[in-house]
Amino acid sequence: MRRYAKPIVVADDLGLLRGRTTGVVTLPRHLDWSGAADYDLDGPGRIVDLYRTVLIEATKPDDLHRFLDRTVLTRLWPSIWLSPELRRAWELRFPELRRTAPEASAA
Incomplete structure (x- = not known):
């Protein structure tokens, strides 16, 4: 039996990532159908929630x-939970994301 596999979408270039970093962002329904699609990026943890949701649910690079x-993606990258396949695809395209998490290098 074949399982449906959602395609992994990776940005064309990190320089093209120019989303908002403050204020409230409302994701379109194709990215967040939960009914709680408003993300206050100034609230603790909400920016991580938004980044994780967009990375997982993106259907095209424009998303x-x-x-x-x-800048925010690079800073948050080590702390965002992603599937191994999604993380691997991004790190293959952008090796600069593959840095060691700060706490791991201190050991």
């Missing part, structure tokens, strides 16, 4: 370019 920011 990533529109809602993610390069």
Whole structure:
């Protein structure tokens, strides 16, 4: 029996990630159908929730370019829970994301 596999979408270029970094962002229904699609990026943890949702649910690179920011993604990358396949795809395209998490390098 074949399982449906959602395609993994990766940004075309990290420089194209120019999403908002403050204020309230409302994701379109194709990215967040939960009914709680408003993300207050100034609230603790909500920006991580938004980034995780967009990374997992993106259907085209433009979704990533529109809602993610390069600097924020790079900062949050080590702490965002993602499937191994999704993380691997991004790190293969952008090796600079593959850095060691700060707490791991201190050991």
